[in-house]
Amino acid sequence: MSGLNGLNDEQQAAVLHTEGPLLILAGAGSGKTRTITHRIAYLIDEKGVNPWNILAITFTNKAAQEMRDRVNKLVGYGADQIWVMTFHATCIRILRRNIHLLGFDEHFTVYDADDQKTVMKDVCKKLNIDTKRYKEKTLLNEISNAKDNLVGVQEYENSVMGDSTKAPYARCYREYQETLQRSNALDFDDIICMTVRLFKEYPEVLEKYQERFKYIHVDEYQDTNYAQFELVRLLAGKYRNLCVVGDDDQSIYKFRGANIRNILDFEMHYDDATVIKLEENYRSTGYILKCANAVIRNNIGRKDKTLRTEKADGEKVKFIQCENAYEEAETICSDVRRGVRDGGSYNDYAVLYRTNAQARIIEERFVTAGIPYNVVGGVNFYARAEIKDILAYLKTIDNGTDDVALRRIINIPKRGIGATSLGKVAEFAEIRDITLYEAMTRADEIPGLGKTAYKIKAFTDMIGSFRGYLDIKNVPEMIKHITEQIGYEEYLRDNDEESADDRIANIDELITKAVVYDEQKNAENEIADLTGFLEEVALVSDIDGANFEDGRVLLMTLHSAKGLEFPNVYIAGMEDGLFPGYMSVSSDSDDDLEEERRLAYVGITRAEEHLTLLCAKQRMLRGEMQYNAISRFVKEIPSEYLDGYIPKSRNSYIDRTDDRRLSGGYGDSYGSGYGDSYGAGYDRGSVSRSYDTGRKAGEAVGKATLKAKPYSLGLSGLKKGADTAASEPDYKVGDRVRHIKFGAGTVTAMVKETRDYKVTVDFDASGTKVMYAAFAKLVRC
DNA sequence: GCCGCCAGTATTTTT
């Protein structure tokens, strides 16, 4: 059934508007997936559109999976004909059939960030580029930017002509691209821009797909980059039935090339576009939404909209300032425990943070408290060395031209083929313009290899024999066969006995994934070949595998949380310098700060019923103790929406004597809930007290004892910081001071920044001014 | 060719 029941007026309008360009501005929690899936169902059931003609593009596999599931439920017949896929999966599917036109083989492999770096390192070596001056990462970034903007090698060269500092970039871009081509490999950016190139150079191919995809949907449109924008524009060029859904307020991937203008300017790109706003939020209670609105309101240049809800106000948003990160973790921990004790379930809870590094302390606390949790993200499963090793074998078998894969495994396990020999082989290959693998098969012709030639021959013979099994064995069998033949387990044990078991378990996990792949393809009557497996693996991230329903608290970055929702959400580390991050605070453009604010908006709107914002007065960051002010995003929330004490623009570092106020404030709000886990002393959180607190927590919890050490280091760091700060002012908050121009005033706030103190003074004559201490030359009076 | 030590560096990261 694809009826309109259960949809509000705006959602219905979006469903019914099937012809021509349509922009759905869907606020957080406004039911956008619901709207798209109903729209697809309506197209098929009511408008008689052939499912075959419908394309729905998402960014993540997870979103694709969810959409597919929901479409399946709504559409009775032909749902499997609809393409519901990620941008990359869509493009790969198109490329597999057509990439020969661009000079690639259909068995091309996809290079991840790791592989790219390996290539770039080689490129730099070859071109004699000083990687101290031009870092691989920077070079790759520049190339990625170029590709996202569809700037090809030639065009890039032209654009930097005459700019000698940019010349190395151009040389690298060319060499990098040629290397990829020789390896029959594409990077993630290529996947998109090669497809665009294909469409532009071969209009007949484009037309085929235009005819196929008469109705196109794009999810999370605010995250598209120029290449993706262009891809969509081309595909929709003929029938113009393009429906994009997104929320400019949730654009948080600028650093990855997303261009927020794509959504902001949609009506300019498609002048006959209809715009529908979904502003009713079905997720969060009133106070949470008010907070979200209050924060995002501070961004300029956004589409005007305000989320509303018919839900009750609910509970206010909690704000808790802790002494340090350990206390912050403990606060979350005891709050979760209490919630579960009162009948809640662990999977109703999520802890969000800005940086992955923050997870550690929280994790440790959870371990010792016996709270089941899952950390989403971090190191990608497929980025682990052992997985990459096995995949490199598979890639070498599947695509003999993938030099990166081959170089990776040539000496894993150790078979006595080192850099010197490899260099000779590479040279031989270079001169003859053949692939590394081909050169290896001709090792006996290569001068100076000596006995190593036999070792190399043995290796290629082995790969050859693996290839012989391609038609006999399925993927899981193949992996097992390879690991046995190369003695991989032994290799792992010899290398590092301690981690070997974990690594072997990971290989088993890979085999499991291969089994699932095999079964799935067989069930769909499709070929379960190695190429397909490698492709799937290349496009999968960890978050896709995260289990959201096994009774665990989820820990993840704010970025990973996009698209998810939880009854109870904690956002840790609400501190200026951490969130918003240091880089965005010190950046001269407001753009970065606005992106951080959108991230805050995303975080806040994940919460359904309870939201808790936390920060710490001091925090160890990169081995250095930081004293951060409360996040400006917290301060943007009117205090009547908050439950918890916000110290009036005071700095915890300077003004530590009246901590009792803070503790009292939040003690009042939360009763005795936290007290029992801290014991005495917590209420009077002086520095030495909180040190005790930290150490006590550590001692009580075994493993975390180790963590008490950095903390004590932090204390010495604190002293040092106080002594060496060049411009330590001799006044504090509340003092009367005199300024040469503004006259007398009262200090209302002091915030320590990296170099100096930012002082806020309420001048008797001219009002409040914020200035840097060193610059202002204030005198106490 | 391999192993281990030290120095440099640090956000976020759907694919």
Next chain:
DNA sequence: TACTGGCGGC
């Protein structure tokens, strides 16, 4: 603090 990668010694 903690990881990674480069270089030097065996």
